[in-house]
Amino acid sequence: MSKRGKSTEQIHHAYQPPAGWDAVPVPTYKASTVLFPDTAALHRPRSGDAFAYRYGLQGTPSSLTLAARMATLEQARHCVLVPSGLAAVTLTSLALLKPGDEVLLPDNVYGQNRHVTVRLLARLGIHHRFYDPLDAAAFSALMTEKTRLVWLEAAGSITMEFPDVLGLLHACKARGVTTAMDNTWGAGMAFNAFELAPGLGVDLSMQALTKFASGGADVLMGAVCTQDAGLHRRLDEMIEFLGYGVGANDVELVLRGLPSLPLRYRAQEASTLTLARWMQQQPAVARVLHPALPGSPGHAYWEAVSEAGSGCLFSAVFKPAYSAAEVDAFVDALQCFGIGYSWAGPMSLAVPYDLTHSRSLPLPWTPEEGGTLVRFAIGLEDVEDLRADLAQALARLG
Structure with a gap:
């Protein structure tokens, strides 16, 4: 075969790695085009649930x-x-x-x-x-x-x-x-x-x-x-x-x-329960929402089906004496909590919510019972650091 151009040589390189390689990570295959061994395979229809790379x-x-x-x-x-x-x-x-x-x-x-x-x-x-x-x-x-x-x-x-x-x-x-x-x-x-x-x-x-x-x-x-x-x-x-x-x-x-999902899930769950229970005791908080807490809506239904977990989320409803602006200032004062959507990552997050236009039915509390809600997503930080951060931010509420 005559000498081929450099691009051709790179695309059609003859080297194949020797058999026997294995490793813990799954190989990452990147492809839009999938090559067929011959035209018969190219023309063969995909039947039923039989998978064929195409x-x-x-x-x-x-x-x-x-x-x-x-x-x-x-x-x-x-x-x-x-x-x-x-x-x-x-x-x-x-x-x-x-x-x-x-x-x-x-x-x-x-x-x-x-x-x-x-x-x-x-x-x-x-x-x-x-x-x-x-x-x-x-x-x-x-x-x-x-x-x-x-x-x-x-x-x-x-x-x-x-x-x-x-x-x-x-x-x-x-x-x-x-x-x-x-x-x-x-x-x-x-x-x-x-x-x-x-x-x-x-x-x-x-x-x-x-x-x-x-x-x-x-x-x-x-x-x-x-x-x-x-x-x-x-x-x-x-x-x-x-x-x-x-x-x-x-x-x-x-x-x-x-x-690592089971390890992270259990670690974040443990920290979440610790902080949720602690927040229940804070004077500025009207109620804490977490399925594993007695008194939280649906707690008995959670007990009926739960095997091992309760996630990394809890929400705190602040007393109506605190305005939405004051609760926003509390969130802004947090240092170990990022402000952003999503959850279950390494960093803890806090987001205040206005649920006025996102529900068709009444909320589980009346305006006289509770005001602004903040959802907390607990990450992988040391739980005592998170508790101290919550405490210093709550202190600013007075």
């Missing part, structure tokens, strides 16, 4: 490894990966709903799930209603023959109510309605979403891998797991329609984070 968007050995490990974590059979937690929410709703269908969501649902439902799904002719996650009887009465999907969230976003998940699932099962849970808070650690009680579990479990699975506050990714092959096919088909894919470097980072 294009990088549809999966690489790295992404399939992560999907398999996420399925194991969630005690599921199938898993798909998408670019973010919000993408996982949108994928699930679009894959399972059509014009004329109805979806029910808890009133404390993740804000972006509410936004997608109210703005996008409604535009597509898909109806919705919000329900009280603590009232299974009222929820059951809401369902109609058009109800096709019910979203569950354990615990609820920001206000941390733990739903009557067993009662809600009994009602859905009696009517044959598909259930999807936002399981980001539980992360496959707090409970088995597919068997919350004998013979009773959700149909799909989604997570924002941005949170606990990554643990580094540096990745955006989502996953949807299921035990049902038919539901998995519908998700997979919708992924192809939407062109969802995940980047190889992001896959690498989540794979790196998964082995």
Whole structure:
């Protein structure tokens, strides 16, 4: 063969590494183009659930490894990966709903799930209603023959109510309605979403891998797991329609984070409980919201299903004597807490919320009982440093 140009030599280099190499990290495969051994393989159709590498968007050995490990974590059979937690929410709703269908969501649902439902799904002719996650009887009465999907969230976003998940699932099962849970808070650690009680579990479990699975506050990714092959096919088909894919470097980072997830989850949970209990004793605080605390909304429902965990979040409702501006000043005074969204990374975070326009049903407290809410996400700092930081910021409230 005649001498080839330098570019040609680099692209078609003959070197192949010797067999026998192995290492702890999963190799990171980066590809858009996937090469076929011959034209017969190129023309061979993809049949049923048989996977064949065809294009990088549809999966690489790295992404399939992560999907398999996420399925194991969630005690599921199938898993798909998408670019973010919000993408996982949108994928699930679009894959399972059509014009004329109805979806029910808890009133404390993740804000972006509410936004997608109210703005996008409604535009597509898909109806919705919000329900009280603590009232299974009222929820059951809401369902109609058009109800096709019910979203569950354990615990609820920001206000941390733990739903009557067993009662809600009994009602859905009696009517044959598909259930999807936002399981980001539980992360496959707090409970088995597919068997919350004998013979009773959700149909799909989604997570924002941005949170606990990554643990580094540096990745955006989502996953949807299921035990049902038919539901998995519908998700997979919708992924192809939407062109969802995940980047190889992001896959690498989540794979790196998964082995330490149980250690981080337990460490952050322990610190969270310590600080939540301490905040209950502070004069400026009206109430602390955390499913593992007696008196927090849904505590008994959490006890009924919890196996091992309660996450890294709690919310503190300040007494109404303190204005929103004063609570903002408290947050600004914190030194070990960053101000920013997301959670489950190494740094603790604090965010004040105005829930006035984000709920359809009344909040669990009246204006006379509580004022501004601050959600705390506890990271991996020393818990005594965090407590001291909270104390100095609270002292400024007077």
